[in-house]
Structure formats: C-alpha cells, structure tokens
Amino acid sequence: MNEFCKMEIGIDSFASAMYGGAEISSADAMEQLLDRIVMADQAGLDLFGIGEHHKKEFLDAAPAVILAAAAARTKRIQLTSAVTVLSTDDPVRVFQQFATLDIISKGRAEITVGRGSAVEAYPLFGYRLADYDALFKEKLDLLLKLREQEFITWSGKFRAAMHNQPVYPRPLQERLPIWLGVGGTPESFVRAGTLGLPLMVAIIGGQTERFRPLIDLYREAGRSAGFKPGQLKVGLHSPGFVAATTKKAVDTYYPGYARLWTKLGKERGWPPVTRANFDALIGPEGALMVGDPEEVAEKLLRHSKALGGVDRFAFQMDNAGLTHEQLMESISLIGEKMIPLVNK
Secondary structure, three states: OOOOOOOEEEEEEOOEOEEOOEEOOHHHHHHHHHHHHHHHHHHOOOEEEEOOOOOOOEOOOOHHHHHHHHHOOOOOOEEEEOOEEHHHOOHHHHHHHHHHHHHHOOOOEOEEEEOOOOOOHHHHOOOOHHHHHHHHHHHHHHHHHHHHOOEEEEOOOOOOOEEEEEOOOOOOOOOOOEEEEEOOOHHHHHHHHHHOOOEEEEOOOOEHHHHHHHHHHHHHHHHHOOOOHHHOOEEEEEEEEEOOOHHHHHHHHHHHHHHHHHHHHHHHOOOOOOHHHHHHHOOOOEOOEEEOHHHHHHHHHHHHHHOOOOOEEEEEOOOOOOOHHHHHHHHHHHHHHHHHHHHO
C-alpha cells in the first residue's frame, strides 16, 4: 500500500449469541447482527466479514447464508467470509455459494479462505487433522481454478475428479476476490505470495510489528512469482473496540475480554488474562485496537508503517460480551470519526 491509497476498514463477526454477559435467543442475536451490518453500511465502513465456527455459542456455521441476508439489506459494503474453513468444505459448493452472494449483492462478495484455528469442523465433516495442510492446498487449487474457468477438468486425493464439467452460477464480478487468511505459519505467507493472493493476517495477541518478517516473506514470494506490489495486498484482523473516550473503551471492553480469553486459555493451555497483560496489548505496539477514534486511528497508522503498508483492517468486536447497543455505537464512531482520521 502506498501513502496515497485508502485503507479499507471494517468488522469481522463470529455471530456470537452472547451479549452483555447474558445469552439471548438465536433469532434475536441474528436480527441484531444484521442490524449491525446495516449500520456499518450506512456509517461508511468498507467491509463486513462473517467467520465460520461449529460451536453452540456461535451462529456462523453457514456464513454465506448470513451474508446473503445482509446483501438484501445493504447497498455498498463489501461482504466477505472471515474465514471460510476450506479444508473441510467442498470448493465447488463454496464457489457456488459466493457466486450466488455476488449476484444478490450486485458484485460485493468476497471469500477469505483459511485452514481454521478451531478444529471442530474436521471430525464433524469426516476429515482427519493429520491431513490439515494437504486438504487446504488441494482444495485451494480447485477453488482458484473454479474462479478462472467455467468448465473444469481436475483431479485430486480428497475429492472426486471433474472432467470438463461446467460450474454455475458464475459471479457478477469478472474475478471473484479470494483472500488468504493466515495465522503465524511462514509457509502460509509464502503460499499466498506465490499465488498472488491478497493476505489477511489474524493478529490476536502480542506485538503487531513482530509479523513484519512474515509479511516481508509474503511480498518477496509474490515478487519472485512475478506479481506487482499493487497485487500483493495486506489486511489485518485484530480484536478491538472504539468508544467516545479511551477510558470508556477500556472499562467497557476489558471485563468481557478477560472472561473469554481466560476461558479459551483453559481449553488451549494459555495462562489466564491479567490486567497487566491487557494493558500491554492496548499499548502502542500491542495487537488490541481499543480506545477512542483518535487513539485507534493513530495506532492503526503506526502498525501500517511498521508492517510496510496495510491495505485493510477488520475489527473483531463481538468476542467480549458487549451489548448490541455498545457494538452499534462503536460501529458508528468507526465510520464517522475514525475512518476519516485514518484516510485524511
């Protein structure tokens, strides 16, 4: 990204059914989520992403369905997955779903594909974790061919072969955007660069600038494969929350964040969250984007400079037990106050 490019800013959601420390009905949670996507569209945000999980506390098992409902109620915002767990899905069905979304949204659909940080989809759909990387590599190859060709001849290990078979519908966009979602594996960054795919980096802890060597690997792999710098886009996905003042943002966000990440820590072997940990993460180099519009804008610009340019940033906000009203207010502040500061 050069200094004259506009940074795209949006929201990623896992369609949580837990708000304000209390569980609400699935129907109410989904209605509120769609209202937030409409708010993001009206407030001038650039994109809204829906993740994919297969757990009781999330409603995002079928992200393309949620995005299609949002497409019918919005006008301009880009609609993407965040991420589609391609390893456990059929690339043909993924392509058809998002091509259909592209038609409904009149050309606003994108796909962000990844292997998934949670692994519940593998036993659910009958795949082996031992094939974690091989599944993704093979299915990504097919998905990219589906994007380029109407008639497909292809064979692989994990799916039935295709022999000059047409795949419909075709998307409205000439080339459906496909981003590659990555964590911290160098091979994933190199793969994205070699394929010339835009990169979406999930940074959920530590210092953001520690990802610079990996992003440099991505850019170097892309250049070596013959892609121009403008084709090698970099996006970031990080937890965050914007409020009218930094004190309000911190006081509102911290209790739910600490609860959730302490719970996840018990499941994954991480230490409990402490206030000292949290304060480091919301500091100048930390990954969490929590503060008032001015502070978060300045931090995002610092991160972009440290990483050699960032083209896109997505907040992950509904993971801290915040109420629908708090999330709506934050989206409004991001659109009306923070985005103009970032892109002025």
